[in-house]
Amino acid sequence: MQIIINMMWSTSSSTSTALSSTQVQSSHSPFNSAHSHVSLALMNELSCRESLVDASLKIVVTRYGKNWDGRGAQKRLGKRPLEAAASVIEDYELPCTPFDFNAEVLALLQERWVHARVLPGAIRLVQHLHKHNVPIAIASSSPQRNIQRKLAHQSGWTEYFPVIVAGDMVKNGKPAPDIFLEAARLLNAEPSKCLVIEDAPAGVLAGKAAGMQVVAVPSMPSKDARPLYSSADVILSSLLDFQPEVWGLPPLNDRIGGALPMEPWYIGGPVIKGFGRGSKILGIPTANLPTSAFSSQLADHVCGIYIGWAGLSNRGIYKMVMSVGWNPYFDNSEKTVEPWILHDFSEDFHGEELRLIVVGYIRPEANFTTLEDLVEKIHEDGRIAKAALEMKPFSDYAEDSYLTTPLPLNISSN
Numbered sequence: 001m002q003i004i005i006n007m008m009w010s011t012s013s014s015t016s017t018a019l020s021s022t023q024v025q026s027s028h029s030p031f032n033s034a035h036s037h038v039s040l041a042l043m044n045e046l047s048c049r050e051s052l053v054d055a056s057l058k059i060v061v062t063r064y065g066k067n068w069d070g071r072g073a074q075k076r077l078g079k080r081p082l083e084a085a086a087s088v089i090e091d092y093e094l095p096c097t098p099f100d101f102n103a104e105v106l107a108l109l110q111e112r113w114v115h116a117r118v119l120p121g122a123i124r125l126v127q128h129l130h131k132h133n134v135p136i137a138i139a140s141s142s143p144q145r146n147i148q149r150k151l152a153h154q155s156g157w158t159e160y161f162p163v164i165v166a167g168d169m170v171k172n173g174k175p176a177p178d179i180f181l182e183a184a185r186l187l188n189a190e191p192s193k194c195l196v197i198e199d200a201p202a203g204v205l206a207g208k209a210a211g212m213q214v215v216a217v218p219s220m221p222s223k224d225a226r227p228l229y230s231s232a233d234v235i236l237s238s239l240l241d242f243q244p245e246v247w248g249l250p251p252l253n254d255r256i257g258g259a260l261p262m263e264p265w266y267i268g269g270p271v272i273k274g275f276g277r278g279s280k281i282l283g284i285p286t287a288n289l290p291t292s293a294f295s296s297q298l299a300d301h302v303c304g305i306y307i308g309w310a311g312l313s314n315r316g317i318y319k320m321v322m323s324v325g326w327n328p329y330f331d332n333s334e335k336t337v338e339p340w341i342l343h344d345f346s347e348d349f350h351g352e353e354l355r356l357i358v359v360g361y362i363r364p365e366a367n368f369t370t371l372e373d374l375v376e377k378i379h380e381d382g383r384i385a386k387a388a389l390e391m392k393p394f395s396d397y398a399e400d401s402y403l404t405t406p407l408p409l410n411i412s413s414n
């Protein structure tokens, strides 16, 4: 499960993937038959986000005696290595050339690529498109050598991407359209029949400049960054929400009882006080967990609404549905994990140990115009969770001993 497709060293976003076929229908038209199909999609950001790149940048910037604070991240997204290096050098006033800086960062990244993880939803999507003979290309700002190295970590992926256009194969990097136009040419597809999936603002601009449709999956989903993606045709919060049928491609039919099975996620800790508004304002209590004990797992998971099983100290095992993210309606400043245990308790259990196995994804976090709409949606999530957790594979995890085994001390006391 370790691959990085788009992530070049600047931050994530340097790779894009293109899907194509021989003929095209207009977007938004339903997929009719395996023969009449469509689209070329170029998509970016199949792999995990900036953490590896940022960790390497931080080391090199620190070597020059400067304090890394992550500034300028937006600007670097989707840029080719030397251009991104120039931007860091300017931001931190470093006494070196982009070439030297780049060499230092690349040396660190070589060692780290193996640790890169695939973005949630990437394998599912690529395999689905491959199965339906939708040609896919990668159009990445990374140099060719780096893309190959990243692809090699994921078995079968070289064959999924018959066309790869790297940053060093074209004259102008993103936001110029060159990289996508070259991908379309190699795919034998008209640019207007291509769909780009991109995570970086520069890539979104490049896709539009190439005359393609663009789905943005922002790698920096902060509110401030939103305007940078405004030229995209659609903005999604993750690849899990990509709906091929919207683009005339065969739909994904892998939900079970309304939830998408996923690699289970095991998290736990003592129940802490949250914002004190779940039960008071919504009538829906959520048992907040301290995220410090599993912050890297949290960073790997996209925001959204999930289902799973909850083991509560020695009270029992229950179904649960939870929100992961910033709760747009309340506009929180941190990413929280808030499970609503689908059981009536007669009292609070702050401080008790809660262990969760998260097994399925329902939907992205949304904003709502009224509190009633939010409450109604959460109740609908609850109904989906109750029913889906009765079904395989979700039901199997109710037996998992993780739910009944006390956590190691360093986690439970965190």
Ligand code: ADP
Pocket (backbone or CB within 6 Å): 271, 272, 273, 274, 275, 276, 277, 278, 279, 280, 284, 285, 286, 287, 288, 339, 340, 341, 342, 343, 344, 345, 347, 348, 349, 350
């Ligand atoms: P907080 O801000 O402290 O999370 P909430 O109003 O969200 O307050 O209430 C959550 C608390 O309510 C939990 O920490 C737990 O002690 C208690 N609680 C009672 N029933 C449930 C339930 N079914 N699911 C989650 N928490 C519950």
Ligand code: RBF
Pocket (backbone or CB within 6 Å): 274, 275, 276, 277, 278, 282, 284, 286, 305, 321, 322, 323, 326, 327, 328, 329, 330, 331, 338, 339, 340, 364, 365, 366, 367, 374, 377, 378, 381, 382
């Ligand atoms: N908050 C949002 O702002 N948007 C959502 O889509 C959303 N969905 C939720 C779904 C579930 C199953 C639960 C338990 C909560 C959800 N919330 C959502 C979070 C809700 O706002 C949260 O419980 C409050 O912030 C109380 O802390």
Ligand code: MG
Pocket (backbone or CB within 6 Å): 274, 275, 276, 277, 278, 285, 286, 287, 288, 338
């Ligand atoms: Mg709560």
